[in-house]
Amino acid sequence: MKISLNGMAKALLITIFSSVILIPTAYANNPLPTIKADAPNRYTVKKGDTLWDISGRYLDSPWRWKEIWATNKQIKNPNLIYPNDILILCVIQGKTLIGVDTGEGCAGVEKQLTGNMVASSVTITSTANSIPAIPMTAIQHWLDKTIIVNPKDFNTTPYVLASKTRNLITASGDKIYAKGVPLIVGQRYGVYREGEMYVDPRTQKIIGLEVTQVATGLATNVASNGVTSLQLTDSYDKEVREGDRVFVELDNAIPPVFYPTPATVNRGGMIVRVMDSISSAARGSVVAINLGSIHGAKPGDVLTVYQKGPLVRDTIDNDTPVRLPSEPTGMVMVFNTFDDISYAYVLSSELPLNVGDQLLPPPYL
Template structure:
């Protein structure tokens, strides 16, 4: 799915026409609701290496994620697709559901994993080889029951309600100037007032709060904003317009925060949320990216955290890209020469991008051996086991 508008254009209010924010996250394997192409052949010569304690049989449980299942079997979970045997006769052959029985089989010394469809390893190997003689099987299953690659609950708010935009994208957009009964904060069921043009009575709107800007430093060491982060805090319906550009709004829902003065009023955006992600290796991504913000923290991230990267779609980053995280080594004093030297960096975890903007992206921490700090480097995962 192509990105037609820039992040700035999305938030420019021209008559407040609704824009649908599409989140494409299921490419690369035919795992999406639109994409159906098969994965490209693996670049690795050596077969993926199984963990020493990899099970021969595993029954998928509710609450499992595909990444966690991959880690049960492989030393490098990113190589899951190389061992997965899918039934190409099924519309969505890669989906896994609670109760599915996974078998680890051997084909010419190579590990093959697949769903037991009553025919054991013989059937799994046939599906891996693309045997067209197999008959399709009918299975009715709710899409919402499919096992996700990561826990969608951990990133839902960022998919639905957080955006990174250009610093001037909010110029001339309406903002909250007060609330009924002289309240400082307002919640669901209460009335607020917004100043600015373009709001229409009877229309629904989203109320956003500006976060700390993302900054860069110029040649003189002065910081300047390069992007703004918006978080949706509420939805509201415009009930009445007045002659002085003040519109009355009734708050219909709030999300984690109450509405306050200065919050921006923008059109409702309906993100098409994915139900599946699939981690893929990075290709043609501009190097030397970094973690520049840890969401919901003062500076350190761990397994399950969401972070902001200084790489976006204009750098070649796509949803599903997986990076290793490298922490810069300590600067120490040589005990013999007294020189200050930089120790090598070390790999401390992995993360997966799940939402991209022009210059930035949100990523989910898949693994963490040490606390991940702002400034940690992004490294393309090595193909070596």
């Protein structure tokens, strides 16, 4: 079973925008991000803070936070910050930077930045309890058990035929039977529930199928007629139903830490679904977008959301209809990617965000 949607990549040659949108890879000649006029000189990191919120305290363009971050060269994960860390604004070599106060003030931050510290080896720091980029509780469901697959592949996998008790299965320890390609005895398998089918709003092409893992089981026997017996070892808040699909658990590995950064996708995109909602998205919502790994999307990518301008009539020019320019209305950050689709968290929204809203990398200047 493949998680990829490579077979449908050619269907996406028609992109949302007529031109390819790229952001520059070299910013050496650009000025540093603008520090907010009311940015604090000192800030004590609190439990519940997020990297995005902290960046927003200091910067007018929080997605550019890394450009003013004084990283400690002696730390393997220099961008990690923790509750009770004290962040300070310092002017170092003519540049305003943010660093973690180690007790020596800006002099200590400068030592970290320049590497003039008495340390012979790199310190390994744990990601545990560090400040996340965005609230993990808001995205956990879409990280753990929900994935996007190729619908054609999904429909060829074995399916749950029945249970030993002929009832719904709700707990580990129960036995189910799967029909289809015989499974390997002793192998762990996931049981997946079919969900939302994704269609690109512009091309009307199917670009993926959302499925949710409802259980895990161990193949214990394969009968002569090809029916496989599975003992359920774990269930995930949902019953197993007849017709659910069975295949090897897919590795939905997410980086242990990801940081907001301007997206470097190779084209523009659109919001294709507002998760857990039939209407609009706001700050803190999760949306699905039609930009995936084949378009260069990766966890941490920040994109600006634009809403199409309204159609107005030019009363001076015989009531000719004129479309007003699209305006930025919010920002999203990608946190999980598949071939053609990604899940993204809404970082900000001036207006409700809707299916069909356009996505572009944030302006650098």
